[in-house]
Amino acid sequence: MLGELLLMKGNEAVAEAAIRAGCRHFFGYPITPQNELPEYMARRLPEVGGVFVQAESEVAAINMVYGAAGAGARVMTSSSSPGISLKQEGISYLAASELPCLIVNMMRGGPGLGGIQPAQSDYFQATKGGGHGDYHLIVFGPESVQEMVDLTPLAFDLADRYRNPAMILGDGILGQMMEPVELSEMLDVQLPPKEWATTGRSGGRRHVVSSLYLDSSELEKLNKRLQDKYLEIMRTEQRWESLDVEGAEVVLVAYGTTARVVKSAMNLAREEGIRVGLIRPITLWPFPTKAFESLEDVGRFLVVEMSSGQMVEDVRLVVNGRWPVSFYGRTGGVVPDPKDILARIRELARGGGTR
Amino acid sequence: MEIVERPTRRITILVGGFGSGKTETAINLALRTARGGERCYLADLDLVTPFFRSREVGSVLEEAGVKVLFPPARFTQTDLPVLPPALHHAIRDRTARVILDVGGSEVGARAVAGFAESLAREEYDALCVVNPRRPFVMTADEVVRSLRGIELVSRLRITGLVANPHASGRTDWRVIRTGIHVVEEAARRLGLPIKFVCLHFERAVDKAPFEIAYPVLPLELYMRPPWDDLQSGR
Incomplete structure (x- = not known):
């Protein structure tokens, strides 16, 4: 359906790149200046057998992401600064449960409700955790529409490899501006096996996805495992x-x-x-x-x-x-x-x- | 080659998909009309795009003598559904040309539906701007579907097509030629004329390796990203 060279807004391009990278699940809630992204998903996902849900709130959307990721789906959500703040609790849960997913933040000026013009003032939130607890997202900061397209499949792949949420940190301009892009063909993406996903035990061990550890030594074990993983990411994934x-x-x-x-x-x-x-x-x-x-x-x-x-x-x-x-x-x-x-x-x- | 100097009808309404080039077309048409000595209004009816709207180049337009109809200044940087208050007056002012820059696709075109009755009493062209390098209008089928959707919600009768065959910095003659072909095929199926072709290749238009059988509107670009050297020199 789509030719090799397109003129796309960043918001549209991330959405199409995600679909071509095998993403079939999107859950979100509208906010300027990223609305073209869910709009595009709402139109395109049904064409490729995917699922688009406009949730009743950002909090609902991020928990739908948790559910889909827990079931092993390639899943994403997007928002802009105030909406990403609302998602922080869910993002912390995703990190704790080691669930792969992609979160897109097309930043706008803050703090508070702020404005709808571009900003980069969510850097701390994106890179230092953002929600409660000791955790990190893998965060990408593309400079062009083409680079956003190229980083989207990488973000999904690294999220799967490390069982960790990934984020594309753009801003209103990157979302709104149009640039020529070349998209890869629609890939027949074979997701890596997710032994831990809640897809039915089929006679085997029961799979549980949870971030609740009432035993402090068990919770410390999780934290140590997470920190080891973050060290490995710091060693190998700098770009x-x-x-x-x-x-x-x-x-x-x-x-x-x-x-x-x-x-x-x-x-x-x-x-x-x-x-x-x-x-x-x-x-x-x-x-x-x-x-x-x-x-x-x-x-x-x-x-x-x-x-x-x-x-x-x-x-x-x-x-x-x-x-x-x-x-x-x-x-x-x-x-x-x-x-x-x-x-x-x-x-x-x-x-x-x-x- | 025929260069477009002004719109053919008194009122020109530009509709089309998101990012099809309506705003650049509207600005260029308005500037040419005003510089040609005619009274001309440009109204920004874009309620759906947060940035890169014609209201952002208001001073350039005003210097050229274009009367700009934008939402009040305090709403310039908002995404609130505020329409220019003087629009009804402009539509009825038969001493001036009016160019309406409408928001993208069916969603954006809804804003003009409220004016459909007053527009129907005037002589207007409603032109659908098509850039076949944009998603969802890359084939004649898709263009026809998009145009029908816009007609339905805008309550306008679309009277022609504008071909805007560009891929920003990657535009070459192949992009232009294949783009015009898609719009031609859509125009044939719709039984509508191509009113003109927008070309940002201004200097090289004479050197086109094929004949462009339509009037050409040479585009100067005003919606530039903030890192553009030209903008910083402005």
Whole structure:
């Protein structure tokens, strides 16, 4: 039905990529600016024998995800910032029960009900747990519609491999903007065997999916197992893009939409003869510490975000005082202008400014 | 090759699927009309898309002399169902042309249904903008289905098609040619004319390796992402 080259909104593209990656179950509740995603699913899933349910609330939707994931289905949900906050209890349960699923957050400005314009102020929530308890999601921060399409099947696969919820952390612009994309053919996806899924015991052992451990030593065992798993993910799943980092006077660090703005600013800076580099995290958790560890000849770092400064904390942790780290952020739905970033780059290249 | 300088009827209503190019078409038509010395209104009736709407380039339009009919400024960045208050007046103002930029697909087209009776008393074209690289309108069958759905909810009689055969930065002559073919086939089945073809390939239009048998509206793009160098230089 669909040709090779399409012009798609990010919201539509994630939905189609998920379907082509074998996702047949979607549960969600509407919120701007991600509504095209459930709209698309509502239209397409019935065509491919899938299930779409618009739940009565975000809380209901995430618990439907829990149920479907527990039964071994490839399942996803999507929302935007306030809706993702509502889902946090369920996400913590998914992480504790080690259930694979995909959660998409097309971030908008907060806190509170905030606005409907793009933001990146849910970075802490996405990468540091978000709900209660010690847990992590595997979090991706794509910068383009094509990259969202490419990361969607990977997110599902890693979720299955590690039995862990995965998240695509986009923003309103990535969801709304249209870019040309190439989609893979519809794959005949064979999901890995899920020995633990509640699909009927058929004479064997009873399968139970639960996050309730009243015995503290049993609960500690679960926590240790989770932490071992997270260490393994941190060792093997870091992804990032590095551009002209060695020898740069200023190394920019940005992800998602902001990385696109930063790349424009870098072109302007190069025209002025300033040596600039970029580290663009693609996985936000695990944070790509390896991108920083072997660096030698760099001047300083400038982190740019659509937040008051969240990812900058992870950069400061890994840089660990070896170089100065500055921050520039816009909030509330305001997207940084390449010229304003250029002004910061100029200042820093001249050796001024420490913030 | 014939270049579109202004709409053929006094009122032009642009409908079509989400992201088919209605807003860019509306802005370009309005600018050409105003620069050609005619009075022209552009009304933003998009109630369903949160960003990338014609209200965002209001100052460019106003400088060119286009009278913009947008929701009141305090609603600019909302997704509330607020229509421009002066729209009824504009529809009846026979001294001016009116271009209506309607929201996408059946859902967005619903907003114009409330004006269907006053529009029926005027001379209008309701044009369905089609970009066959967009999902759900990639074949003539799908275009016909989409157009019928829009007609039903908008209570308008659609009078023609606009071919907008683009794939953003990946547009080439093959994308343009295959796109026009899909729209032609849909137009044939519907018994409707293709009113014009939008082309963002402006400089190279003369070099098309095939004949474009329709008037061409050269597009300048206004809905640009925030990292676009052109925007930052603006």
